Amino acid sequence: MKAKYVIIQHGGEELPIVFAQLLLHKSVAGANKVKAAGFCELLTTGKWITCGASVSLSVNARQQDAEILNRQKTKYIIIQHNGEELPIVFSKRLLPQTVAGANQVNAAGNCALNANAKWITGVSSDSLGLSARPQDAEILNRHL
Helix, strand or coil, X not given: CCEEEEEXXXXXXXXXXEEECCCCHHHHHCCCEEEEEEEEXXXXXXXXXXXXXXXXXXXXXXXXXXXXXXXXXXXXXXXXXXXXXXXXXXXXXXXXXXXXXXXXXXXXXXXEECCCCCXXXXXXXXXXXXXXXXXXXXXXXXXX
16 A cells, blocks of 8 residues: 555544655544544545554554545645655645644645546645645655
8 A cells, every 4th residue: 555544533523634654643643533544545546445554553444434535625735754745635624733743844735636546736725824836746646
């Protein structure tokens, strides 16, 4: 699998966060109540598949997790982690600060999948005062 994910309980809903494999499930989940966690991959059809479990959280993937990932409306941030820029994609119902934790955020905005199942980015993040950058889509496509 290419990426990791967590499903958190937030405001009565289960919301997904998808992120690069170099990050720990536990560090991305933070203090949020975690419902499920595991590994995921975006197929060429634009649909997610999920499997596995999180060792750092001791939580398993569930059968319905792929469906939750597939229906998300997404924002993204690019964080600085051990000298590398890594993406985190999350529900529009979450604030970027909720998923960034203590990490330095270098860019933020909205993202979506195009007809070829490739990430496209745009629209800056007002809440963080950061802009979407031309290289952000490439970072998302490389890691997710």
